[in-house]
Amino acid sequence: MRSLHDCPAPAKLNLFLHVTGRRADGYHLLQSVFQLIDRADRLHFDLRDDDQIRRTNDVAGVPEEQDLVVRALRLLQAEFARRHGRLPPGISVRVDKVLPMGGGLGGGSSDAATALMAANALWQAGLSREELMALGLPLGADIPFFLFGETAFAEGVGEALQAVPGPDCWYVVIEPGVAVPTPAIFSAPDLTRDSKPVKIADFSSHTDSCSTVGFGKNDLQDVAMRLFPPVAEAVEWLSSHGDARMTGSGACVFCAFSSEDAADQVLAQVPGKWTAWKAKSLKTHPLMKSLLQNQGVVE
Missing domain, CATH: 3.30.230.10 (Ribosomal Protein S5; domain 2)
Structure with missing residues (x-):
């Protein structure tokens, strides 16, 4: 090969x-x-x-x-x-x-x-x-x-x-049009750095539906919203359709839906100034799965 x-x-x-x-x-x-x-x-x-x-x-x-x-x-x-x-x-x-x-x-x-x-x-x-x-x-x-x-x-x-176990969801994701440098978020003096640790069981008790994303929050989000107003605008708009939050250190914002139809309905309303798309949750990495099956080289 x-x-x-x-x-x-x-x-x-x-x-x-x-x-x-x-x-x-x-x-x-x-x-x-x-x-x-x-x-x-x-x-x-x-x-x-x-x-x-x-x-x-x-x-x-x-x-x-x-x-x-x-x-x-x-x-x-x-x-x-x-x-x-x-x-x-x-x-x-x-x-x-x-x-x-x-x-x-x-x-x-x-x-x-x-x-x-x-x-x-x-x-x-x-x-x-x-x-x-x-x-x-x-x-x-x-x-x-x-x-x-x-x-x-x-x-x-x-x-x-x-x-x-993860939720079986569809997601609408908005790209606010800015690139957020991770160091800028983690070096911010107002970043929350003392959230109380949670247990896996706390999260797993929420995995029976797409409401899982209602668990916890993103501690980096407030800083990113302050430093990058387009992120705040995207969070505010998408929050009118569900529990919207930022992923990672930003800038993308997402919201979970239980069906593709529900995601499509929201996607159709996203303002044209943003790039937006839908995606489905995956249980396993598609390449790893194929290598396991066909090559046996990744354990």
Whole structure:
């Protein structure tokens, strides 16, 4: 096998996100539930005749050398060399972006996780899911979740994951048209950093319907709304249709619905100044599922 094309890198939503403390090194301690949805970037991988890792298309605002996809592939290539005493073939990768940057949807991290899964298969490197998660963590705290590949209760800086049942929902997501830099949110003096920790059972008691998103809140939302008025406007508009909240550190805002028809009705009313779309919750990462079934290379 020399190619893997049309590999999905799905978005995530934070159904809630609490900041429970701050470590001595400045990293914030979080609790959240990560939910995969079926809105996705698409990546295409081809083995090369040399050992170079190259991105074959431009991605606006992301130089090749800074791209998490390229960096992740190079990390895995180095790990392969350490284990096997030789470099595997290089890879050419094309990244077809759909997910906005600075949107809180985890697009860059998801792209990197998909790259690790695909290269693990193409190179027959044989790393387990846990090994890939450990390899990806230094690049970004969200990468382990996408490699984990199912709805997860997250703690620590987002890397301590436990599988939980998620709601079977449709979501309307609004892109307010701004990119929110995560450091600006976490460095804000008015950020809530002392939310009372919750237990998985507290969340799981809400999973019988799409009202699950009514559990908890997003502690980063108030800061983002203050710093970026378009986020506040989107939250206010979507809140008239349900329990709207921001995902991650922003900027995207979402609301859950129990049916596609209900989502369509709201989507049709979204003001034209915003990009908006609907997405379905996913139980498992679609690429991981196919690799498990067809290759047996990701545990």
